[in-house]
Amino acid sequence: MMKSKVLAIAAALAMAVALQAQTNELIVQAKKLGAEIQPTMYGLFFEDINYAADGGLYAELVKNRSFEFPQRLMGWKSFGKVSLRDDGPFERNPHYVRLAYAGHPHKQTGLDNEGFFGIGVKQGEEYRFSVWARIPDGGEAGRIRIELVDSKSMGEQHAFATENLAIDSKEWKKYQVTLNPTATNPRAVLRIFLTGQATVDLEHVSLFPADTWKGRENGLRKDLVQALADLKPGVFRFPGGCIVEGTDLDTRYDWKKSVGPVENRPLNENRWQYTFPHRFYPDYYQSYGLGFYEFFQLSEEIGAEPLPVLSCGLACQFQNPDKEAHVPVCELQSYIQDALDLIEFANGDVTTEWGKLRADMGHPAPFDLKFIGIGNEQWGKEYPEHLEPFVNAIRKAYPDIRIVGSSGPDSEGKQFDYLWPEMKRLKADLVDEHFYRPETWFLSQGARYDNYDRKGPKVFAGEYACHGKGKKWNHFHAALLEAAFMTGLERNADVVHMATYAPLFAHVEGWQWRPDMIWFDNLNSVRTVSYYVQQLYTRYKGTNILPLTMDKKPLTGAEGQNGLFASAVYDKNTSEIIVKVANTSDESQSLNITFDGLKKKSEITGGRCIKLSSTDPNKDNTIEHPATIVPQESVLMVQGRTLNTEIGANTFTVYILKCGL
Ligand code: AHR
Numbered sequence: 001m002m003k004s005k006v007l008a009i010a011a012a013l014a015m016a017v018a019l020q021a022q023t024n025e026l027i028v029q030a031k032k033l034g035a036e037i038q039p040t041m042y043g044l045f046f047e048d049i050n051y052a053a054d055g056g057l058y059a060e061l062v063k064n065r066s067f068e069f070p071q072r073l074m075g076w077k078s079f080g081k082v083s084l085r086d087d088g089p090f091e092r093n094p095h096y097v098r099l100a101y102a103g104h105p106h107k108q109t110g111l112d113n114e115g116f117f118g119i120g121v122k123q124g125e126e127y128r129f130s131v132w133a134r135i136p137d138g139g140e141a142g143r144i145r146i147e148l149v150d151s152k153s154m155g156e157q158h159a160f161a162t163e164n165l166a167i168d169s170k171e172w173k174k175y176q177v178t179l180n181p182t183a184t185n186p187r188a189v190l191r192i193f194l195t196g197q198a199t200v201d202l203e204h205v206s207l208f209p210a211d212t213w214k215g216r217e218n219g220l221r222k223d224l225v226q227a228l229a230d231l232k233p234g235v236f237r238f239p240g241g242c243i244v245e246g247t248d249l250d251t252r253y254d255w256k257k258s259v260g261p262v263e264n265r266p267l268n269e270n271r272w273q274y275t276f277p278h279r280f281y282p283d284y285y286q287s288y289g290l291g292f293y294e295f296f297q298l299s300e301e302i303g304a305e306p307l308p309v310l311s312c313g314l315a316c317q318f319q320n321p322d323k324e325a326h327v328p329v330c331e332l333q334s335y336i337q338d339a340l341d342l343i344e345f346a347n348g349d350v351t352t353e354w355g356k357l358r359a360d361m362g363h364p365a366p367f368d369l370k371f372i373g374i375g376n377e378q379w380g381k382e383y384p385e386h387l388e389p390f391v392n393a394i395r396k397a398y399p400d401i402r403i404v405g406s407s408g409p410d411s412e413g414k415q416f417d418y419l420w421p422e423m424k425r426l427k428a429d430l431v432d433e434h435f436y437r438p439e440t441w442f443l444s445q446g447a448r449y450d451n452y453d454r455k456g457p458k459v460f461a462g463e464y465a466c467h468g469k470g471k472k473w474n475h476f477h478a479a480l481l482e483a484a485f486m487t488g489l490e491r492n493a494d495v496v497h498m499a500t501y502a503p504l505f506a507h508v509e510g511w512q513w514r515p516d517m518i519w520f521d522n523l524n525s526v527r528t529v530s531y532y533v534q535q536l537y538t539r540y541k542g543t544n545i546l547p548l549t550m551d552k553k554p555l556t557g558a559e560g561q562n563g564l565f566a567s568a569v570y571d572k573n574t575s576e577i578i579v580k581v582a583n584t585s586d587e588s589q590s591l592n593i594t595f596d597g598l599k600k601k602s603e604i605t606g607g608r609c610i611k612l613s614s615t616d617p618n619k620d621n622t623i624e625h626p627a628t629i630v631p632q633e634s635v636l637m638v639q640g641r642t643l644n645t646e647i648g649a650n651t652f653t654v655y656i657l658k659c660g661l
Pocket of ligand 1: 049
């Protein structure tokens with residue numbers, strides 16, 4: 001027993017030494033410029049899951065600002081004489097509150113709003129409070145006092161920001177005042193006191209930081225948009241995900257309700273409120289404040305092609321096995337019209353109905369929409385049946401728009417095998433594939449796309465992330481395997497035209513799904529290792545594929561390849577050869593990377609490498625320690641046309657070499 005144990009250890013050690021001693025000879029055919037890498041190759045998937053929109057990217061700090069949640073005062077605490085009314089100025093949001101004199105100078109009427117897991121405010125920043133209000137009886141002005149309150153404070157005063165407003169009109173009007181907090185507080189409460197004796201009506205009570213992305217009033221949280229911009233994404237998919245489909249068709253994301261004046265955008269139920277009863281969030285709704293106009297504008301500002309995805313008339317098929325939940329094909333017309341109108345909204349001339357709305361909202365120039373997705377994770381024969389009339393109508397009206405179809409929720413299997421040929425038959429331009437899979441899957445998929453049909457639709461790897469077995473949270477090892485898998489996307493950039501990790505955002509106190517790419521609380525955000533993997537790919541995506549082999553085979557983590565995955569590209573804009581290598585083994589490995597076919601005067605003149613590694617595979621960056629694992633850059637010494645280097649165990653490295661071809 002003892003002897004066999006010793007022998008086994010010795011064999012393992014010998015193997016480790018052999019692995020270490022062996023040099024992996026990689027050949028990059030530097031002159032063989034392959035397919036172009038699409039500008040859309042690596043991008044972002046946005047869905048309002050994990051409080052990604054309301055309570056997250058959308059910078060509104062007041063929850064249930066229009067009193068339209070089914071429990072009308074959810075998120076609010078009222079005191080004194082507060083009543084709810086439903087004949088307000090905004091047709092699609094009719095509810096509002098009436099504040100009446102409490103009847104005694106020492107009594108109070110008013111409201112508290114709890115925000116999303118509290119209201120996060122920073123000392124020294126300005127906050128824009130606004131409200132639609134009136135004095136229904138006319139006469140003497142109504143008076144309110146607005147405060148930011150820390151009710152846990154041991155100080156004399158709870159309030160650390162205070163302003164007064166006089167409501168002077170019998171007609172509904174927007175009032176605004178700026179709050180200047182004297183303290184930083186992640187969990188403040190917004191308090192409104194009625195301070196005069198006149199009755200006051202309040203509707204659409206709103207609080208935004210003044211310092212939003214681009215300073216917009218209906219703005220987005222700056223640190224979160226900055227993280228997106230820093231990623232330099234090529235494509236931006238919105239608004240999901242399952243919320244495109246809805247738990248029923250009534251709760252699908254309806255883009256037409258998400259445009260126009262923000263006060264009149266109706267509330268939508270967010271399916272992630274209850275999809276997982278073990279992570280239930282009764283107050284999770286969509287205000288549509290972050291709507292399709294804002295999505296298009298954001299895409300433009302972060303330099304990404306917008307990719308809206310619309311309902312195909314099938315409600316979530318996971319939740320609705322019954323046919324009755326879906327729209328019959330013969331009744332699809334209004335859904336098809338929604339898709340055509342969306343293209344007009346994005347690209348139409350300002351004289352068209354929807355183009356005019358875009359212009360009225362502030363963007364007369366078209367958004368230059370090129371892609372549209374129809375359906376999310378749909379399956380069965382009903383999906384192609386539903387998709388076909390959309391394809392016909394879009395092709396007829398907008399032949400240049402590229403249509404994205406779905407291969408269902410699975411990365412392979414019956415539905416996948418059925419849907420791909422169907423997507424080819426319908427001539428979808430791209431097919432969306434989803435894979436939230438464990439380590440073994442990622443390790444086995446390095447060559448996934450090597451034999452895909454080059455003549456059919458292109459691939460949009462639209463949702464993916466490594467979900468560690470028993471470790472479904474962000475950690476370095478999962479991100480490393482994503483990096484390894486992505487070498488296969490890159491090597492096959494002629495057939496893979498888009499790839500987006502998912503989901504994008506998660507609030508630390510309000511998540512339903514993990515891992516996610518960016519985490520945040522009310523004041524801070526953190527970029528995970530998966531974020532940095534994506535960023536290394538977007539920043540160094542190059543313009544053309546270069547063939548890279550070891551022993552004449554692509555490096556896909558196959559047996560005998562020592563856990564190595566690699567791809568190479570050339571960047572015509574910077575004259576750089578970029579090689580990405582993921583070492584998924586537990587041993588560091590010697591690499592000789594030879595650049596074949598370079599002309600004499602095209603010697604490699606220098607280089608650098610950027611490395612992602614961690615001593616603890618289970619670690620990731622956190623809000624408290626956001627820079628635990630970040631890319632590390634160093635200079636590379638290159639001799640002639642071969643780069644002799646060592647890649648550490650469990651490491652992803654990008655080698656960037658200056659060299660004109
Ligand atoms: O990203 C989370 C969910 O995963 C998406 O909403 C859905 O498309 C997929 O099942």
